[in-house]
Amino acid sequence: GQSLEQPSEVTAVEGAIVQINCTYQTSGFYGLSWYQQHDGGAPTFLSYNALDGLEETGRFSSFLSRSDSYGYLLLQELQMKDSASYFCAVLAAGNKLTFGGGTRVLVKP
């Protein structure tokens, strides 16, 4: 089976940088995805890492180390609209996504 660990909550001010760590245990690992979910909304895709290294997409970056079963999502230049829950999710055989419990990010002015 799969299991993922990520912090439950992070608080930061506008303009700051936040790093959300995710460790996982899985079999049949394909890659690590990150999703954002605002309260009352649907999860939306942010990034996907299949290989080791850093992927940058605008203010958000995602990192993966397959040997350490570890990844992180980096949120830079935080804005109020970034207040949301962020989920890491392991993609395994058959396009099956297993989600972590989510990290609630609260951005303060």
Add this chain to the structure above:
Amino acid sequence: DAGVTQSPTHLIKTRGQQVTLRCSPKSGHDTVSWYQQALGQGPQFIFQYYEEEERQRGNFPDRFSGHQFPNYSSELNVNALLLGDSALYLCASSLVGTSGGNEQYFGPGTRLTVT
């Protein structure tokens, strides 16, 4: 380009009843996955349909069943509802066999309340 749609938006049922939730995938997608999300938790994988067959299944009892139609739309059926089935049910679509398969597009969900 229509995204993933789900119906109904909200639903209230009583224990023991049966419910059917519906999902239409994003245009061009051929795979539909269903998730259950309890309040404050991450989505839990129920099952996935591709080519009208269940391909993968999570740790959910047989009370949860589904179907995929030739137009790729899908239904989730839950029998003998329990209070613990109250949750947001999310449908996600993707396209198998391409690099886009790792990106799943979620619908807005159906909020099911069992009383």
